[in-house]
Amino acid sequence: MIDDPSPITHEASATARQTPTEYTFDPTTPEEWGALCSLGHRMLDDILEYIRTLPSKPAWREMPDEVRAALRESVPINGEGAESAYRQFSELILPYPNGNLHPRFFGWVQGNGTILGMLSDMLAAGMNAHLGGFNHAPAVVERQVIDWFGELFGMRGAGGLLVTGGTMANTLGLAVARFSDSQARGRDVREFGLQTWPGEPTPAPMVFYGSSETHSWAHKATEWLGMGNRAFRRVPVNAAFEIDMEALAVMIAQDRTDGLRPFCVIGTAGTVNTGATDDLRALAKLARAEKLWFHVDGAFGALAYLSHSLRPRVSGLEMADSVAFDLHKWGSLPFECACVLIRDAELHRKAFATNASYLATASRGVSAGVRDSGDANSSGEASYFSNRGLDLTRGFKALKVWMTLKAEGIHRIASLVEQNVAQSTYLAGLIKQHDELELMAPVPLNIVCFRYCPRTNSAANGNHSEVIPRHNKACHSLDALNAELLQRLQERGIAVPSSTLINGQFAIRVANVNHRSKTADFDSLVESVVDIGREIVLENRS
Numbered sequence: 100m101i102d103d104p105s106p107i108t109h110e111a112s113a114t115a116r117q118t119p120t121e122y123t124f125d126p127t128t129p130e131e132w133g134a135l136c137s138l139g140h141r142m143l144d145d146i147l148e149y150i151r152t153l154p155s156k157p158a159w160r161e162m163p164d165e166v167r168a169a170l171r172e173s174v175p176i177n178g179e180g181a182e183s184a185y186r187q188f189s190e191l192i193l194p195y196p197n198g199n200l201h202p203r204f205f206g207w208v209q210g211n212g213t214i215l216g217m218l219s220d221m222l223a224a225g226m227n228a229h230l231g232g233f234n235h236a237p238a239v240v241e242r243q244v245i246d247w248f249g250e251l252f253g254m255r256g257a258g259g260l261l262v263t264g265g266t267m268a269n270t271l272g273l274a275v276a277r278f279s280d281s282q283a284r285g286r287d288v289r290e291f292g293l294q295t296w297p298g299e300p301t302p303a304p305m306v307f308y309g310s311s312e313t314h315s316w317a318h319k320a321t322e323w324l325g326m327g328n329r330a331f332r333r334v335p336v337n338a339a340f341e342i343d344m345e346a347l348a349v350m351i352a353q354d355r356t357d358g359l360r361p362f363c364v365i366g367t368a369g370t371v372n373t374g375a376t377d378d379l380r381a382l383a384k385l386a387r388a389e390k391l392w393f394h395v396d397g398a399f400g401a402l403a404y405l406s407h408s409l410r411p412r413v414s415g416l417e418m419a420d421s422v423a424f425d426l427h428k429w430g431s432l433p434f435e436c437a438c439v440l441i442r443d444a445e446l447h448r449k450a451f452a453t454n455a456s457y458l459a460t461a462s463r464g465v466s467a468g469v470r471d472s473g474d475a476n477s478s479g480e481a482s483y484f485s486n487r488g489l490d491l492t493r494g495f496k497a498l499k500v501w502m503t504l505k506a507e508g509i510h511r512i513a514s515l516v517e518q519n520v521a522q523s524t525y526l527a528g529l530i531k532q533h534d535e536l537e538l539m540a541p542v543p544l545n546i547v548c549f550r551y552c553p554r555t556n557s558a559a560n561g562n563h564s565e566v567i568p569r570h571n572k573a574c575h576s577l578d579a580l581n582a583e584l585l586q587r588l589q590e591r592g593i594a595v596p597s598s599t600l601i602n603g604q605f606a607i608r609v610a611n612v613n614h615r616s617k618t619a620d621f622d623s624l625v626e627s628v629v630d631i632g633r634e635i636v637l638e639n640r641s
């Protein structure tokens with residue numbers, strides 16, 4: 100593709116003969132230092148101004164075709180300089196994100212990020228600390244934040260790891276569950292995998308359970324861990340979208356009868372569709388009785404545990420063998436950041452540890468292991484974060500977590516979670532009061548699923564208007580109407596909810612993890628939904 104041999108190489112060798120100049124990415128002269136420094140300050144000023152002025156901007160805008168085209172270029176062989184690259188960033192990239200920083204962004208479950216988190220990421224990148232192992236200050240910080248979360252979630256002493264997201268955090272939890280089971284049956288999954296080797300007995304297929312509302316991470320994880328999609332037993336839910344405990348017990352019994360090997364049950368604290376939380380206490384009890392690993396997916400819901408008033412809604416989380424939660428959703432930290440906690444820290448290590456000679460720890464010096472007195476895992480090996488998951492080279496994610504917890508404190512983080520729940524309850528109230536809006540699922544936490552239902556007679560037409568009866572054959576057109584309504588809401592930059600299906604019907608879905616939203620944003624959301632709904636109904640009539 101690149102037929103031009105790198106001009107840099109040529110130039111470099113030519114220069115090397117004449118002068119002792121050696122290249123570096125750092126500035127080399129006072130002028131270059133000054134220029135990069137002032138560019139850096141400008142970048143900071145610009146991005147802060149961008150964030151400050153967000154509320155007065157549209158929640159989203161379509162990227163024009165010219166911009167899209169301008170971003171598709173041939174490989175830059177010769178650099179054009181940081182100034183030029185930054186100018187293009189400002190013009191072509193910054194104005195066209197998906198909107199998740201905005202006060203009226205409620206789509207999927209995407210956090211806003213924070214300014215302090217951004218600045219911490221900058222410092223972490225500046226340090227460029229390597230968090231594969233060792234016992235330098237950044238490593239102490241990561242262990243500290245994991246310990247803090249262990250304490251906060253009632254799992255003091257748990258092992259853990261900061262990872263890219265909830266998907267990875269959950270997958271690591273399931274991997275340790277799989278390993279734990281293999282130990283229990285004396286067939287090390289790390290040695291044998293899930294294969295049948297000549298002369299070895301055929302292992303019973305492993306199965307695990309989660310409600311049908313479990314997030315799609317579980318599909319990926321079971322496939323990736325070699326168990327296959329069939330191993331994930333989807334348990335029906337009740338009217339509140341919580342796992343049906345009776346059905347679960349029946350499924351486990353049947354699977355055992357059929358010669359399968361149940362090894363884990365997943366509870367969700369805050370399902371992605373409706374924010375439902377399974378009966379985690381009952382699940383913990385059942386898991387104990389059935390000798391199953393109990394994993395909790397608390398991607399966003401786990402953070403409700405930090406609030407005294409909300410804790411009862413996700414209680415039982417503290418009884419889990421492993422918990423996964425995101426910090427880039429309800430924790431508002433910049434992407435990517437999540438955490439997995441494994442109650443048995445030693446088991447966690449055993450599930451992943453390797454002993455590569457080039458990673459050996461020493462008793463002194465840079466590669467010295469953990470020396471904190473009182474640390475339960477005070478072996479050198481345990482100080483390696485690379486022995487707690489898959490990544491070896493890892494960045495200093497822990498800094499933004501540490502800075503945020505130190506600067507804001509758990510109280511404030513919990514208050515923002517409470518604020519989002521209160522706003523969601525408020526929104527649900529507005530929907531219930533409005534006779535053209537239908538709430539489609541209970542609102543136990545911060546997710547509101549609803550739709551626009553036109554009256555059978557136009558409002559202008561008389562007083563005896565009626566809402567279309569639920570679940571009748573008009574539903575198909577209601578799906579289309581609401582899908583169109585959602586598009587207009589987004590395209591006009593008014594607000595960005597996303598959508599889902601609730602009992603097979605299209606729902607506008609508001610997931611509120613937004614620390615920038617105000618109550619008035621929900622008032623205007625409801626007004627706009629009704630206005631656009633009426634507009635579409637009128638168009639369809641004419």
Ligand SMILES: *Cc1c(COP(=O)(O)O)cnc(C)c1O
Nearest residue numbers: 208264265266314370371398425
């Ligand atoms: C978002 C989410 C996940 C996946 O987390 P990522 O950080 O997006 O990888 C898993 N479970 C639930 C309930 C979620 O909401």
